[in-house]
Amino acid sequence: MPENDPPQISVRHLDMAYGDFVVMRGLTFDIARGEIFAIMGGSGSGKSTLLRHLIGLQEPAAGEVLYNGADFTHADTQARNQILRKFGVMFQGGALWSSLTLAENVAFPLEEFTDLPAETIHDTVELKLALVGLRGFEDFYPAEISGGMCKRASLARAMALDPEILFFDEPSAGLDPVSARRLDELILQLRDSLGTTVVVVTHELASIFAIADRAIYLDVATRTMGGLGDPSTLRSQSTNENLRLFLNRGMAGLHLHQDPATGAPFITATHRRSL
Amino acid sequence: MKPAATSPDRESLVITREGGALCLRLAGEWTLLAQGRPAANVLQAEFAQSTRLPETMSFDLSGVTHFDTALISFLLKCYDICSATKTKFEFDSLPAGPRQLLLLATTVPQVEDVHQRIEKLNPIAQIGRWAQNSAVESLEILQFIGDCMVAFWRFFTGRARFRWSDVWLEMQQCGVDALPIISLIGFLMGLILAYVGAVTLRPYGGLIFIANLVGLAMAREMGVMMTGVLMSGRTGASFAAQLGTMKVSEEIAALRTLGLSPIEYLVLPRMIALFLMFPLLTLYANFIGMFGGLVVALTMGLDYSQYIIQLTNAVDLTNMSVGLIKSFVFGLIVAATGCLRGIQCGNSSAAVGLATTRAVVSGITCMVIADAIFAVIFNTLHM
Numbered sequence: 001m002p003e004n005d006p007p008q009i010s011v012r013h014l015d016m017a018y019g020d021f022v023v024m025r026g027l028t029f030d031i032a033r034g035e036i037f038a039i040m041g042g043s044g045s046g047k048s049t050l051l052r053h054l055i056g057l058q059e060p061a062a063g064e065v066l067y068n069g070a071d072f073t074h075a076d077t078q079a080r081n082q083i084l085r086k087f088g089v090m091f092q093g094g095a096l097w098s099s100l101t102l103a104e105n106v107a108f109p110l111e112e113f114t115d116l117p118a119e120t121i122h123d124t125v126e127l128k129l130a131l132v133g134l135r136g137f138e139d140f141y142p143a144e145i146s147g148g149m150c151k152r153a154s155l156a157r158a159m160a161l162d163p164e165i166l167f168f169d170e171p172s173a174g175l176d177p178v179s180a181r182r183l184d185e186l187i188l189q190l191r192d193s194l195g196t197t198v199v200v201v202t203h204e205l206a207s208i209f210a211i212a213d214r215a216i217y218l219d220v221a222t223r224t225m226g227g228l229g230d231p232s233t234l235r236s237q238s239t240n241e242n243l244r245l246f247l248n249r250g251m252a253g254l255h256l257h258q259d260p261a262t263g264a265p266f267i268t269a270t271h272r273r274s275l
Numbered sequence: 276m277k278p279a280a281t282s283p284d285r286e287s288l289v290i291t292r293e294g295g296a297l298c299l300r301l302a303g304e305w306t307l308l309a310q311g312r313p314a315a316n317v318l319q320a321e322f323a324q325s326t327r328l329p330e331t332m333s334f335d336l337s338g339v340t341h342f343d344t345a346l347i348s349f350l351l352k353c354y355d356i357c358s359a360t361k362t363k364f365e366f367d368s369l370p371a372g373p374r375q376l377l378l379l380a381t382t383v384p385q386v387e388d389v390h391q392r393i394e395k396l397n398p399i400a401q402i403g404r405w406a407q408n409s410a411v412e413s414l415e416i417l418q419f420i421g422d423c424m425v426a427f428w429r430f431f432t433g434r435a436r437f438r439w440s441d442v443w444l445e446m447q448q449c450g451v452d453a454l455p456i457i458s459l460i461g462f463l464m465g466l467i468l469a470y471v472g473a474v475t476l477r478p479y480g481g482l483i484f485i486a487n488l489v490g491l492a493m494a495r496e497m498g499v500m501m502t503g504v505l506m507s508g509r510t511g512a513s514f515a516a517q518l519g520t521m522k523v524s525e526e527i528a529a530l531r532t533l534g535l536s537p538i539e540y541l542v543l544p545r546m547i548a549l550f551l552m553f554p555l556l557t558l559y560a561n562f563i564g565m566f567g568g569l570v571v572a573l574t575m576g577l578d579y580s581q582y583i584i585q586l587t588n589a590v591d592l593t594n595m596s597v598g599l600i601k602s603f604v605f606g607l608i609v610a611a612t613g614c615l616r617g618i619q620c621g622n623s624s625a626a627v628g629l630a631t632t633r634a635v636v637s638g639i640t641c642m643v644i645a646d647a648i649f650a651v652i653f654n655t656l657h658m
Contacts, residue, residue: 055532081534089532095525109533112436 006069008033008165008197009054014063016049023049026224027063029216031199033164036191038208038231039201040246041218047201048092050218051169054199055089056080085113088158092169094150096142102129102153103138109160128156131186133179148175155183159190166190168200172207184210205249217243288313295330297362299353302338305346312345315352322360332357333365336373347376354381419615422538423546430543436535441544449510450552454559456505461560464501465489465567473575482575486585489568494590498561499598500646502553503605507638511613514545515634518617519627527618537618546610553606554599561598565590593658601649605642612638 007030014027023046031037041047052058054065056072064073067083075083096105106125110116116124129135132152142150151174158166168187172180184207190196202208208215208231215234219226219242226240235247287303297318305312322328332353339346350373357364366374396404429435472488518541521527527537565586572582616634620626 052528057528057531084532084534087532089529091525091529093524095529097526097529098521098524112533112535 006066007031008035008068009199010066010069011054012064012066014050014053014065015061016046016053016058017061022061022223024218024223025062027216027218029225029228031197031214033197034191034195035213036187036198036200036211038212038215039199039218040203040208040215041226042220042242042246045218045220047218048169051167051199051201055087055167056084085161086164087167088161088163088165089167090151090155090158090169090171092173094142094147094154096150096154096157098142101139101141102134102145102156105142105153106157106160109157113161124160125156128159129153131159132156133182148179151175152179152183155186162194163196165197165199168198168202170201170203172202172204180204180207183207187211205247208247217246219243288317290318292329297329297332298335299332300335300338301346303340305339305342305349307343307345309341309345312349315349315356318353318356322356328360329362331363331365333368335368336370342373346373347380350377351380415619416615419538419611419618422536423542423611426536426538426543427546429539430547435539435543437540437544439544442547445545445548446552448513449506449548450556453506453509453552453556456509457502457556457560458563460501460505461493461498461563462567464497465493465564465569466571468492468497468564469568469571473571482572482577483581483585485568485572485575485577486582487589490565490586490590491594493561493564493568493598494594495597496646498564499557499601499605500642502557502560502602503609503642504639506549506553506556506606507609507612507635507642510549511609511634511638512631514610514613515617515620515630516627518542518614519620519630522618522620523622523624523627542610542614542618545614546607549606549610550603551606553609554602557598557602561595597649597653597658601646604645604649608641608645609638612641 009031011027011029015025016023016027027050039047039050049058053060060073064071066072067086070079070083072080072083096102097108100108103122103125106128107121110121110124114121125138126135129138132155134149134152134156137145137149137153142153145153151171155168155171158168166187171183175183187198187200188211191198198211200207200212212231214229215227215231216225217227217234217238217240218224219240221242227234227238227243231247234243238244238247287301287305289300289302291298291300299318303309334350336342336346350369354364354377356362366378369377426435468489469485472485473482476482476484476488518527521541527541530537530540569579569582569586573579613634616630616637619633620630
C-alpha cells in the first residue's frame with residue numbers, strides 16, 4: 001500500500017452526545033485497509049454508539065468520519081449511499097427482517113444492488129449460510145431459530161455483497177465457546193483471503209487477543225480514548241489503569257485491595273473502594 | 276458499659292456504647308421471614324447529637340443462629356450511616372461470610388449523579404415544556420411529510436426502491452380482510468340511522484325519506500368516517516406496531532445501513548395500498564349501509580321499489596363523489612399516521628404500545644379535521 005494513500009477509515013476529533021449528555025469526546029484514530037480493529041470499553045462507554053457513528057446511523061456532535069479521505073459525515077445522500085454499499089453490518093441482536101426467511105434475508109442485498117440472476121443469487125446465499133454453519137436452515141424464519149443462529153445468519157447477510165469493510169457489534173455475545181472460536185477463525189479468513197477490513201465492538205478478551213491487530217479503549221472515567229494500539233502491548237505497557245484492568249480481566253496482582261482493618265488482601269471487582 | 280437500646284423481642288439487637296466505640300450485638304434469626312427484626316434507624320439515637328458521634332462501629336455476631344440477605348441489608352444500612360458520619364466501620368469484627376458479601380456490596384461506590392431527576396415543574400414551566408415538545412414534534416411531522424412527498428415523487432418517476440409484493444400483501448390485509456368487519460358495522464350503521472330517522476319522520480308521515488337520510492348520510496359522511504375510524508384502529512395501529520417493533524429490533528437500522536430509505540421501503544407500499552383500498556372499502560360500506568336502511572324500511576312497511584327509487588334520486592353522483600374524494604385523503608392519513616408513530620417509536624415494548632395508541636388517536640383526529648375542512652370546501656363548491 002503506497003504511503004500517501006489515505007487510511008481506509010479516519011475518525012477526527014469525534015464527539016458523541018445524546019442531547020446534553022456527552023458520551024465520548026475527542027476520538028481520533030485511523031483504521032488501515034485489511035486491518036482487524038477492536039473497539040473496547042466498559043459498560044456505557046459508547047462502543048455501540050461509536051459503531052453507529054461510523055456507519056452513519058447517528059450524527060456526531062462534533063468532528064467527522066472519513067472513508068478513504070472522503071468526508072462521510074458531511075456528504076450528500078448520493079455520496080453517502082456509495083460509501084454505504086461498501087459496508088456489511090452485523091447488529092447486536094441480529095436484526096434480521098422477521099418477515100423474511102434466512103435465505104431471503106441474505107439474498108436481500110444481492111437482489112437490491114446487483115443484477116445477478118436468481119440462480120446465482122441462490123448459490124451465493126447457500127455459500128454464505130454454509131460459511132456460518134447454517135446450511136439447511138434457508139427456509140426458516142428468524143423467530144424459529146435460536147438467538148445464536150440469528151447472529152450467524154445476520155453475519156451471512158453482512159457478508160452477502162463481499163463488502164470491503166465489515167462491522168460487528170458484539171458478535172460473540174451469546175455464542176457458545178466453540179461457535180465463538182469458529183467466528184474468530186472466519187473473521188481471520190475473511191481478512192486473509194479477501195482483504196476485508198473488520199471493525200469489531202467486543203468485550204470478549206479471547207477474541208480481542210486472537211484476532212485484533214489494533215484496538216481502541218473507550219474510557220468511561222475520562223470520557224475519551226484510554227488507549228490505542230496492539231492489544232498485547234496495551235495490556236502490559238499502557239499507562240491507563242482501567243485499560244490494564246480490562247485487558248487482564250480485573251485480576252489482583254495489578255492492584256492489591258486491602259481490608260482496611262487487618263490489612264488482609266481480598267479479591268473484588270475492578271474499582272477501588274474508598275471510605 | 277452503658278446499655279443503650281434493646282429491641283422488643285428476643286433481644287436480637289443490643290447496642291452498647293463505650294466512649295467513642297459503638298458495638299452492636301446481634302443474636303437470633305436474622306432472616307427475611309423472621310419476625311421482629313429491628314430496622315437500622317434504631318441507631319439514630321446514637322448518631323443524633325453531632326458532638327457525640329461514635330468513632331467506630333463494630334459487631335458481635337456470635338449469637339446469630341441463621342442469617343440471609345436480611346442481615347446483609349441491615350449491615351449495609353449501618354455502613355451507609357457510617358459513611359455519612361465518617362465513623363469507622365470495623366469490617367474485621369464481622370465473620371468471614373457476611374464480611375465478604377458486604378465488601379462486595381460496598382466496593383463500587385454509589386454513583387451520585389445517575390438518578391433521573393424528575394422535576395416537578397410549576398404550571399408556567401409545564402406550559403413552556405409542552406410548547407418546546409410541540410415544536411420538536413411539529414418539526415418531525417413536517418420532516419416526515421417531506422420525506423413522504425420525496426418518496427412519492429421517486430415513485431412516480433420510477434426510481435423508488437420497494438417491493439410490489441409488499442403492496443399486494445398490504446392490500447389483501449387492509450382491504451380484503453377488512454370486508455367482514457366493514458360489512459357488519461356498515462350494515463348496523465345504516466340500520467341505526469334508519470331507526471333514528473324513523474323517530475322524527477313518522478309523525479309527519481314521511482317514512483319514505485328514510486331513504487334520503489340513510490343514503491345521504493352514508494354517502495357523504497358516515498360511510499367514509501366509519502371506514503376511517505375502523506381502519507385507523509385496525510390498520511393504523513397495525514402499521515404502528517409493525518414499524519415500532521422493527522425499530523426496537525434494529526431492523527430499520529439494518530435497512531438504513533444498506534442505503535435504503537425506510538420511507539421508500541416500508542411506508543410507501545403501505546400508503547399506496549391504503550390509497551387504493553380506502554375508496555373501495557368506502558363504496559362498499561356505503562352500499563351496505565343503504566342496504567341496512569332498506570331492511571328497516573321493509574320492516575316498517577315501505578315498498579322495496581319505492582325505497583330504491585327514492586334512494587337513487589336522493590343520492591346522485593355528486594353526493595357519492597363527496598364521500599369518495601374524502602376516502603382517498605383519509606386513506607393517506609391513516610397510513611401516514613400509523614407509519615409515523617411506528618417510526619417515532621421508543622426503545623421498549625411499552626413504547627410499541629404507546630406508538631399504536633398515538634397512531635389511532637392522531638389518525639382519528641386528523642381525519643376529523645380533514646372532514647371539517649372538506650365540509651367547508653364542498654359547501655363553497657355547492658357540492
